[in-house]
Amino acid sequence: MSTEIQNYISDFDQLKNDDWFAESRQSALNIFKETGFPNSRLENWKYTDVRPIKKKSFSNVTEATVSISIEEINAIRFDGLDCIEVVFINGVFSKEHTRLDGLEKGLDVENMLDALANDKDLLAKHLTKYADDKISPFTALNTAFIQNGTLINVSANTVIEKPIHILYLSKDSNSALATHPRNLIVMGENSEATVIESYIGLDDANYFTNAVTEVALSTSAILKHYKIQQESLNAYHIGNLNVMQGKNSKLESHSISLGGALVRNDIHGQLAAEGAEIIMNGLYMTGDKQHVDNHTRVDHLKPLTLSTENYRGVLNGKSRAVFNGKVIVHKDAQKIEAHQNNANLLLSDDAEIDTKPELEIYADDVKCTHGATVGQLDQNMLFYLRSRAIDEETARSLLTYAFADELISNISFAPIRNRLERLVIGQLPDAALIREFTNE
Amino acid sequence: MLNIQNLHAKIGNKEILKGLNLSVNAGEVHAIMGPNGSGKSTLANVLAGRNGYDVTKGTVEYEGNNLLELAPEERAWAGVFLAFQYPVEIPGVNNVYLLKAAVNAVRKYRGEPELDAVEFLGLIKEKMKIVKMKEDLLNRSVNEGFSGGEKKRNEIFQMSVLEPKLAILDETDSGLDIDALKIVSEGVNSLRNEERSIILVTHYQRLLDYIKPDHVHVLSNGKIIKSGGPDLALELEEKGYDWIKEEAA
Numbered sequence: 254m255s256t257e258i259q260n261y262i263s264d265f266d267q268l269k270n271d272d273w274f275a276e277s278r279q280s281a282l283n284i285f286k287e288t289g290f291p292n293s294r295l296e297n298w299k300y301t302d303v304r305p306i307k308k309k310s311f312s313n314v315t316e317a318t319v320s321i322s323i324e325e326i327n328a329i330r331f332d333g334l335d336c337i338e339v340v341f342i343n344g345v346f347s348k349e350h351t352r353l354d355g356l357e358k359g360l361d362v363e364n365m366l367d368a369l370a371n372d373k374d375l376l377a378k379h380l381t382k383y384a385d386d387k388i389s390p391f392t393a394l395n396t397a398f399i400q401n402g403t404l405i406n407v408s409a410n411t412v413i414e415k416p417i418h419i420l421y422l423s424k425d426s427n428s429a430l431a432t433h434p435r436n437l438i439v440m441g442e443n444s445e446a447t448v449i450e451s452y453i454g455l456d457d458a459n460y461f462t463n464a465v466t467e468v469a470l471s472t473s474a475i476l477k478h479y480k481i482q483q484e485s486l487n488a489y490h491i492g493n494l495n496v497m498q499g500k501n502s503k504l505e506s507h508s509i510s511l512g513g514a515l516v517r518n519d520i521h522g523q524l525a526a527e528g529a530e531i532i533m534n535g536l537y538m539t540g541d542k543q544h545v546d547n548h549t550r551v552d553h554l555k556p557l558t559l560s561t562e563n564y565r566g567v568l569n570g571k572s573r574a575v576f577n578g579k580v581i582v583h584k585d586a587q588k589i590e591a592h593q594n595n596a597n598l599l600l601s602d603d604a605e606i607d608t609k610p611e612l613e614i615y616a617d618d619v620k621c622t623h624g625a626t627v628g629q630l631d632q633n634m635l636f637y638l639r640s641r642a643i644d645e646e647t648a649r650s651l652l653t654y655a656f657a658d659e660l661i662s663n664i665s666f667a668p669i670r671n672r673l674e675r676l677v678i679g680q681l682p683d684a685a686l687i688r689e690f691t692n693e
Numbered sequence: 694m695l696n697i698q699n700l701h702a703k704i705g706n707k708e709i710l711k712g713l714n715l716s717v718n719a720g721e722v723h724a725i726m727g728p729n730g731s732g733k734s735t736l737a738n739v740l741a742g743r744n745g746y747d748v749t750k751g752t753v754e755y756e757g758n759n760l761l762e763l764a765p766e767e768r769a770w771a772g773v774f775l776a777f778q779y780p781v782e783i784p785g786v787n788n789v790y791l792l793k794a795a796v797n798a799v800r801k802y803r804g805e806p807e808l809d810a811v812e813f814l815g816l817i818k819e820k821m822k823i824v825k826m827k828e829d830l831l832n833r834s835v836n837e838g839f840s841g842g843e844k845k846r847n848e849i850f851q852m853s854v855l856e857p858k859l860a861i862l863d864e865t866d867s868g869l870d871i872d873a874l875k876i877v878s879e880g881v882n883s884l885r886n887e888e889r890s891i892i893l894v895t896h897y898q899r900l901l902d903y904i905k906p907d908h909v910h911v912l913s914n915g916k917i918i919k920s921g922g923p924d925l926a927l928e929l930e931e932k933g934y935d936w937i938k939e940e941a942a
């Protein structure tokens with residue numbers, strides 16, 4: 254056993270691990286002990302070196318030691334949007350800031366710790382069933398530390414109008430923290446909901462977020478899932494979204510990755526019944542020495558399933574991004590459709606992208622397309638704008654914004670779209686100018 | 694207004710303008726005609742400041758200043774406008790926002806107060822009438838999905854909003870139907886005054902029936918090889934370019 258996982262093991266031993274889930278935690282830890290952190294010899298981790306995470310001795314002992322003011326929270330709320338909000342500060346559930354009052358009928362939202370105590374049957378049925386500890390050591394590590402997180406349970410035939418916003422906030426504290434948020438979203442037949450996961454660093458602390466979300470969609474359930482990653486620029490973020498989809502169910506995933514020094518987002522969708530559909534939209538904007546890796550995998554397990562993926566990257570500075578989109582069409586999964594596209598804009602000569610579609614097709618009657626592009630700003634467009642009196646900097650920003658906005662503008666829910674547009678503009682060199690341009 | 698002397702310009706290793714002279718006074722309309730590939734668009738692009746052209750010799754003076762050392766946007770601020778032969782589609786950039794930003798950038802340069810939303814709207818409403826611009830085109834992305842004629846009309850619409858001092862129209866008439874040609878010409882004529890100069894690049898005498906030029910030039914193989922009055926265009930229409938090329942040789 255290597256020394257770099259020692260702190261995880263000793264922190265684990267200090268955990269209160271005496272509930273019905275204890276055995277699962279222990280076996281997950283055993284898997285992690287065996288595999289350790291992934292290294293770049295593994296195909297799946299070829300372009301992402303997690304040594305910075307490995308080398309640092311993070312503390313996994315989460316205590317409510319820092320507090321956050323209501324002003325700080327208000328600044329990151331969706332203004333004017335009535336949300337159900339679940340707030341965690343440095344991995345610990347914040348009762349103070351969470352807003353769960355007046356939950357609609359057919360909706361249960363609670364902290365995972367409470368759910369472990371109260372909803373054993375539901376958790377025993379779903380928890381760890383869709384995220385495989387054996388596929389990612391980070392998932393195993395997360396499972397070993399399951400404490401805080403969010404359970405969302407939507408009953409059959411229930412449409413939840415209010416978006417559910419989960420905020421994982423991080424702030425500098427005495428020790429560098431590793432947190433392992435675990436979310437479970439269970440959607441009954443014909444149910445509908447919108448869930449937003451925000452990961453936000455409130456300062457420039459160095460910490461490690463290792464999040465796992467599992468989603469189970471019953472027949473005809475619809476989930477709109479947004480992940481907004483704005484971790485501190487010194488933080489490490491590993492996030493796994495794992496979805497099991499029933500008949501005619503639909504998952505719409507929007508993943509926006511802006512922060513973090515070292516980031517890996519994984520999405521794994523399993524289209525396990527006819528008519529299941531997954532849409533994956535992603536935007537990553539990187540600068541400085543950021544490293545952002547997006548890996549997605551869709552298993553078309555049954556006929557007549559549908560996947561559409563559209564990821565865009567804007568890379569600046571010496572940043573590096575990775576996109577890997579895997580589509581597996583299983584035997585007998587006939588008449589499926591899978592479309593994938595990844596477009597990248599390189600704003601600096603020192604930025605780098607590795608993009609790779611991977612198709613494995615074991616059925617013969619399928620419709621699959623994929624494409625990847627890497628390019629700079631279009632010179633003709635740039636000249637056209639400048640000839641129309643727009644100065645070069647603004648013209649560049651504007652075209653960059655237009656490129657990124659092709660993804661955001663597709664989001665049908667206006668409050669989220671507007672917030673994301675503002676966030677994206679905020680990432681650009683001439684934010685103020687672009688804001689002026691796009692206002693009114 | 695504009696004084697071009699012995700202009701030589703290359704793209705890569707290929708010399709395209711080979712000693713071009715042209716002088717345009719305030720208030721004049723000049724038509725430039727000439728065979729395909731002779732360098733007309735190159736001239737227009739060099740005047741507007743597009744990258745990729747190497748000016749190896751000669752000078753271009755605009756209102757007494759060296760035009761060639763200005764960035765494209767600085768030229769636009771100073772009143773130079775190029776209506777593109779092939780207007781560029783820019784997905785995601787809204788036509789009206791672009792115009793508003795353009796108008797205000799020019800006003801800022803001139804030391805005039807920026808227009809607010811209401812004033813700007815008033816301005817474009819007025820100009821839309823002149824070129825009979827369809828309202829729904831206004832709120833689309835710049836030129837995206839516009840028909841060829843709509844793109845050309847949008848160029849003239851932008852021109853009439855920006856009110857440049859020197860307008861260079863590169864084959865704005867190509868691809869326009871007969872009615873659109875009339876409308877666009879009226880738009881151009883409405884801008885004519887004693888302070889504004891216009892360079893019309895065209896292949897067709899027909900445009901010059903609507904917009905009467907003061908001077909007509911023939912550009913061939915990178916040079917102006919013949920200049921004259923409106924009659925020259927009629928003569929070209931009848932006889933083509935060969936006789937001038939021979940004359941010049």
Ligand SMILES: Nc1ncnc2c1ncn2[C@@H]1O[C@H](COP(=O)(O)OP(=O)(O)OP(=O)(O)O)[C@@H](O)[C@H]1O
Nearest residue numbers: 704707709727728729730731732733734735736778
């Ligand atoms: N980027 C380029 N690289 C190489 N050659 C070029 C480039 N752009 C233009 N040329 C060449 O320069 C010459 C002049 O082109 P230009 O577009 O100025 O002609 P033009 O007079 O406008 O023709 P037309 O009437 O067809 O519009 C042509 O031979 C053309 O092929």
Ligand SMILES: [Mg+2]
Nearest residue numbers: 733734735778
């Ligand atoms: Mg031309």
